[in-house]
Amino acid sequence: MPDSTIDLPTKRAAKKSLIGQRIPKLDAPEKATGLARYLEDIKLPRMLYGKILFADRPHARIVDIDTSAAKKIRGVRAVLTAADIKLVPFGFGQDNTALKAERVTCIRDEVAAVAADSPEIAALAIRRIRVTYEDLPLVTSPEQAMADGAPVIHEKTQDNIPFRYDYEHGDIEKGIQESDAIVEDTFDLQRMAHCCLGTSGIIADFDAQGSLTLHSLTQVPFQYKHDIAPIVGVPPQKIRVIQPPIGGGFGSKLDIHPFEPICVFLARATARPVRLTFTRQEEFLATPTRQPMAIHMKSGAKKDGTLTFRDVRMTLDNGGRTSWGATTPWIMMRTFSSLYRVPHVRQHADVVYTNNIYACAFRGYGNPQATFALESQIELLAHKLGHDPLEMRLKNAHDSRETTAQGMFLRTCGLKECLRASADKAGWNEKRNPVPGKPVASPGEAQRVPWPSEAPPCDAPKSEGCHGQAERRPEEPTTSEGCHGQAKRRPEEPTTSKGWHGQAKRRHEEPTTSKGWHGQAKRRHEEPTTSDGWHGPTNRLVRGLGMASLFHVGGGAKIYRSDGCGTMLQIDDFGTVTVMTGASEIGQGSDAVIAQIVAEELGLPLKNIRIVNNDTDVTPWDVGVHASRTTFIAGNSALRAAREARRKLIEAAAAKLQRKPEELDLSDGNVIERATGQPVESLGKIIRGIHFGAKNALVMTSEYYEPPSSPPDKKDRGDISGAYAFGTHVAEVEVDLDTGLVKVLKICAAHDVGRVINQLGIEGQIEGGIAQGLGYGLTEDIQVDAGRVLNPSFTDYKLITTRDLPEMEFTFVETRDPAGPHGAKGFGESPLIPVAAAVANAVYNATGVRITELPLTPERVLQKLQEAQV
Amino acid sequence: MLAYHRPTTTEEALALLPNATGTVSLYAGGTDLLPRWTRGIVPWAQTVVDLKRVHELRGVARDNGEICIGACTAMSDIESNATIREHAPVLAEAAARIACSQIRSRGTIGGNLCNASPAADTAVPLILLDATLELARLENDKVERRTVPIVEFFKGPGSTALASAEILTHIRVASRPSTWLAKWDKFGTRPSMEIAVASVGLALDLSNAKVQDVRIGYGSVAPTPLRGRAAEEVLKAKPLTEESMNQAVDAAKAEISPISDVRASESYRRQLVGVMLRRMLERARNS
Numbered sequence A: 001m002p003d004s005t006i007d008l009p010t011k012r013a014a015k016k017s018l019i020g021q022r023i024p025k026l027d028a029p030e031k032a033t034g035l036a037r038y039l040e041d042i043k044l045p046r047m048l049y050g051k052i053l054f055a056d057r058p059h060a061r062i063v064d065i066d067t068s069a070a071k072k073i074r075g076v077r078a079v080l081t082a083a084d085i086k087l088v089p090f091g092f093g094q095d096n097t098a099l100k101a102e103r104v105t106c107i108r109d110e111v112a113a114v115a116a117d118s119p120e121i122a123a124l125a126i127r128r129i130r131v132t133y134e135d136l137p138l139v140t141s142p143e144q145a146m147a148d149g150a151p152v153i154h155e156k157t158q159d160n161i162p163f164r165y166d167y168e169h170g171d172i173e174k175g176i177q178e179s180d181a182i183v184e185d186t187f188d189l190q191r192m193a194h195c196c197l198g199t200s201g202i203i204a205d206f207d208a209q210g211s212l213t214l215h216s217l218t219q220v221p222f223q224y225k226h227d228i229a230p231i232v233g234v235p236p237q238k239i240r241v242i243q244p245p246i247g248g249g250f251g252s253k254l255d256i257h258p259f260e261p262i263c264v265f266l267a268r269a270t271a272r273p274v275r276l277t278f279t280r281q282e283e284f285l286a287t288p289t290r291q292p293m294a295i296h297m298k299s300g301a302k303k304d305g306t307l308t309f310r311d312v313r314m315t316l317d318n319g320g321r322t323s324w325g326a327t328t329p330w331i332m333m334r335t336f337s338s339l340y341r342v343p344h345v346r347q348h349a350d351v352v353y354t355n356n357i358y359a360c361a362f363r364g365y366g367n368p369q370a371t372f373a374l375e376s377q378i379e380l381l382a383h384k385l386g387h388d389p390l391e392m393r394l395k396n397a398h399d400s401r402e403t404t405a406q407g408m409f410l411r412t413c414g415l416k417e418c419l420r421a422s423a424d425k426a427g428w429n430e431k432r433n434p435v436p437g438k439p440v441a442s443p444g445e446a447q448r449v450p451w452p453s454e455a456p457p458c459d460a461p462k463s464e465g466c467h468g469q470a471e472r473r474p475e476e477p478t479t480s481e482g483c484h485g486q487a488k489r490r491p492e493e494p495t496t497s498k499g500w501h502g503q504a505k506r507r508h509e510e511p512t513t514s515k516g517w518h519g520q521a522k523r524r525h526e527e528p529t530t531s532d533g534w535h536g537p538t539n540r541l542v543r544g545l546g547m548a549s550l551f552h553v554g555g556g557a558k559i560y561r562s563d564g565c566g567t568m569l570q571i572d573d574f575g576t577v578t579v580m581t582g583a584s585e586i587g588q589g590s591d592a593v594i595a596q597i598v599a600e601e602l603g604l605p606l607k608n609i610r611i612v613n614n615d616t617d618v619t620p621w622d623v624g625v626h627a628s629r630t631t632f633i634a635g636n637s638a639l640r641a642a643r644e645a646r647r648k649l650i651e652a653a654a655a656k657l658q659r660k661p662e663e664l665d666l667s668d669g670n671v672i673e674r675a676t677g678q679p680v681e682s683l684g685k686i687i688r689g690i691h692f693g694a695k696n697a698l699v700m701t702s703e704y705y706e707p708p709s710s711p712p713d714k715k716d717r718g719d720i721s722g723a724y725a726f727g728t729h730v731a732e733v734e735v736d737l738d739t740g741l742v743k744v745l746k747i748c749a750a751h752d753v754g755r756v757i758n759q760l761g762i763e764g765q766i767e768g769g770i771a772q773g774l775g776y777g778l779t780e781d782i783q784v785d786a787g788r789v790l791n792p793s794f795t796d797y798k799l800i801t802t803r804d805l806p807e808m809e810f811t812f813v814e815t816r817d818p819a820g821p822h823g824a825k826g827f828g829e830s831p832l833i834p835v836a837a838a839v840a841n842a843v844y845n846a847t848g849v850r851i852t853e854l855p856l857t858p859e860r861v862l863q864k865l866q867e868a869q870v
Numbered sequence B: 001m002l003a004y005h006r007p008t009t010t011e012e013a014l015a016l017l018p019n020a021t022g023t024v025s026l027y028a029g030g031t032d033l034l035p036r037w038t039r040g041i042v043p044w045a046q047t048v049v050d051l052k053r054v055h056e057l058r059g060v061a062r063d064n065g066e067i068c069i070g071a072c073t074a075m076s077d078i079e080s081n082a083t084i085r086e087h088a089p090v091l092a093e094a095a096a097r098i099a100c101s102q103i104r105s106r107g108t109i110g111g112n113l114c115n116a117s118p119a120a121d122t123a124v125p126l127i128l129l130d131a132t133l134e135l136a137r138l139e140n141d142k143v144e145r146r147t148v149p150i151v152e153f154f155k156g157p158g159s160t161a162l163a164s165a166e167i168l169t170h171i172r173v174a175s176r177p178s179t180w181l182a183k184w185d186k187f188g189t190r191p192s193m194e195i196a197v198a199s200v201g202l203a204l205d206l207s208n209a210k211v212q213d214v215r216i217g218y219g220s221v222a223p224t225p226l227r228g229r230a231a232e233e234v235l236k237a238k239p240l241t242e243e244s245m246n247q248a249v250d251a252a253k254a255e256i257s258p259i260s261d262v263r264a265s266e267s268y269r270r271q272l273v274g275v276m277l278r279r280m281l282e283r284a285r286n287s
């Protein structure tokens, strides 16, 4: 066992624990059957439909807006422009208004809005609004924005740089002098869209007293109430936020977006409820993305592999307005300073206005970008100094109970275990090329299959006859067939096609020894059913292995004065527990985790637990779902509320049964004798005894949990989180040297999660994180030209689909953080963070070519290979 | 939409077209039409004539040594049809590579061709197979039919040889000797659900040690799916040698006219066509 492991008391070891089980999300039946009532399913009486006119000009002065034709359409109930509403600046940079009055600074700027009897009428009315613009000089890149004499985008920011972030520890000059090897690169990172399955939307509904109910998809309901109040001119105490099931957040719902106050203005103007939802195209055009940025990084190491310094200058393309996303450098600096031990670190970031669409928070909050740059350079330094990159990382990794140079106290740190476990699982020593670009063995030990390939990849009935039959040569792989149309397969063969070449099938063997403290899960995936007919002959396919680690907050992030979460818990006479939690559920699975924690504490079956988590009139305050904080903070809050209820129940039982409280426990809906496990009384009786007995009391408890963290000081140092998450991914790739196609064969992911609470949930998070990370690394890119989005649809914005997923293997490093609920740390963002970096490192290992831009599209990879003459 | 019709015969369908209210659209699987309508790329048609119930237009039949495919046959049926898998497997293979099973069970081969996208995945296999298309229109209340070779059907992106009020009814391909090998492949920007950045088809007979009956086709690299006559010419009646393969690749790169767009650049598409054709030729030679 590693010294980092802090054992929890085994006080109730005999009882079957719910912790670590595989528990389906509580709302899974609703979602799987289509019964979940999403925003689009909610139709209030007299409800109207809102729609927005977007500028469609990246930078222009609004000369005139003519709404007369739109207003004449039958069924149109309101047409609003900036002239019709009180304009209150909002947003992280206070540079946004609901509708724009004089100037538009990006194509998605909201210019007018309509409420009508049907969505079709609203759409028609929008088309009838005539806006006269006078185009202004366009700023399409941060370089252009920072050049002398560049057009000013917002008057109050004459240099076009609304935010700067600086961080420093140690002395860079000293670090440079101490270095035996130094590398310097610029990393260019693209825009990525959240692609929530549910598009954005809201319903605004005033009652007769002027109170406002918002059916909103926000991730931060309490902050939201506070922030939207001044914009719409309703006091926060008269606002109620109800969250219907949310079809994904990933950070996109941290901000107030202009469509939200716009919908409120439409509801006020018509005195009717208004629903406003986005089409997928609007979702692509008018919701923010992950920050595109250029990271210039220089770092060094000593001969023995000790890291010496890291000097970072970054330029972020903020777009035409500012959201919370502008603060990502604040998280990125933590990775630069604390993923590994580095004595001298400096970061300077400029967040720059352009006339591009703007960026916001996105799972990882800048960390995937930071990790891509940092982990690329670790690999380069290791190569320069002749070290195994795994050993080099181990040498510089932190240990538990260390405080990082930026002042973050690592109560537990399982990074070394993650590094070793993922490397072991991936076959690091056998499969990695010791020298990048010099493959030890060519892939697919078997010969590639000659002409032609096999039957179409479908589960269609197999045809009988065939022409052009070729004898299958004994050494040919069994997955390919020698003739047209014929689908003769051996029984054990998968039905999926391998295309032209029978790729040798690799399956990872179960390890024979498994370390006791590793929770372990394995995923196997069938090869995608598409054929890979363009794949080349063996000598043009090269394989490689690459790794990348991550560091992220795992116990909240103290950006407000409180990073807490409230819980109210009530047990009815029948033993049903209602948990009212401030924690929002956006699909991440907090419902199941909180129910598990409460059920475990009260010895009740899961079905007795109800979670209420979506109504600010009922639920207590919470910061919001962000910073991977919910399991840790809402979990701790629920745990404490449940513990208090448990204490009350056991005390009442002890009094009734004339036993000592220490002798009793709760299990399976009963009070049991701790020593023997024998039930001594049903819990229902105890509860009703409290309610109807001498005391006449209800079993109700409440808790407001504040994590043991502190806000950063003026130099941005401090222990900002209650716990810190670590992890390592190793990717195995195959690169086609003629087409540039990168195929990810396998990802081995090891994560320090503190402790697994819901194994099903956490596996889902890793799978989703890997899919999203592969999208970031390989295919996803919002292409913007002259301020306009070129690919606002799933046709040309390529997500990774289920069928594209590689084989995945997971290891859970359970360091049992003393501050976490049952030892758990936050985890939601972690699995996305290192994926692109690991894949790029694997491509480097396979080809010897370092690519410093994402995504690694075949075209980009081929171009870089050709530049490097591979 | 003002009117929706669901005729059951070709004649009935054709008769609806001249008298329809406003803009008319023939509608098969709708997998090309609906996304375009709902995204507002083109306005909704005012009259929709749904062809799916026209019996004549569905299914696959053998006819005098030819395979006759109804225009409204779904991709999933093409993919699984025993006759096609046996006698024109390259077409089944292409059908199976389109989109996902949901789209394949709605989208039709006729829609794929009439939509006339340079990236239509069944077009190049049908070029290899020398397909002929049967078109029908109404003249003096009588159904008139004509045939058009596939290479003459495509006129440009979204544009075909169909006259107004004309329907594609069938696609015919001839059976080939068993020594004739045909292969088609596409390259997208993601392994699954890919729209071709470039596609290449090659068919030939090498049974006499010389290239015979060669057909080459390209998709997504010209305004229409394209037959590679120049590359074919280089290979014809010669053994497949290093030199002839190189020349064919050069000819292929010269006869296509790709564009740069959001999916790929012109030069990358050219390189891809070269690599794909070269690999197909090598495998043909090694087989």
Ligand SMILES: Cc1cc2nc3c(=O)[nH]c(=O)nc-3n(C[C@H](O)[C@H](O)[C@H](O)COP(=O)(O)OP(=O)(O)OC[C@H]3O[C@@H](n4cnc5c(N)ncnc54)[C@H](O)[C@@H]3O)c2cc1C
Residues within 6 Å of the ligand: B025, B026, B027, B028, B029, B030, B031, B032, B033, B034, B035, B051, B071, B072, B075, B097, B098, B099, B100, B103, B106, B107, B108, B109, B110, B111, B112, B113, B114, B115, B119, B120, B121, B122, B162, B166, B167, B168, B169, B193, B194, B195, B196
């Ligand atoms: C998610 C998605 C993925 C896709 N992926 C692919 C892909 O990988 N490869 C590919 O090639 N395509 C792809 N497509 C496009 C589309 O599915 C195919 O082109 C399909 O074959 C179109 O057939 P349909 O029956 O749906 O056509 P429809 O949409 O019904 O019609 C298309 C056009 O053809 C006309 N038309 C249809 N039938 C006839 C007829 N008999 N006579 C005259 N005109 C007619 C219609 O008026 C219309 O103009 C994809 C589409 C989607 C939505």
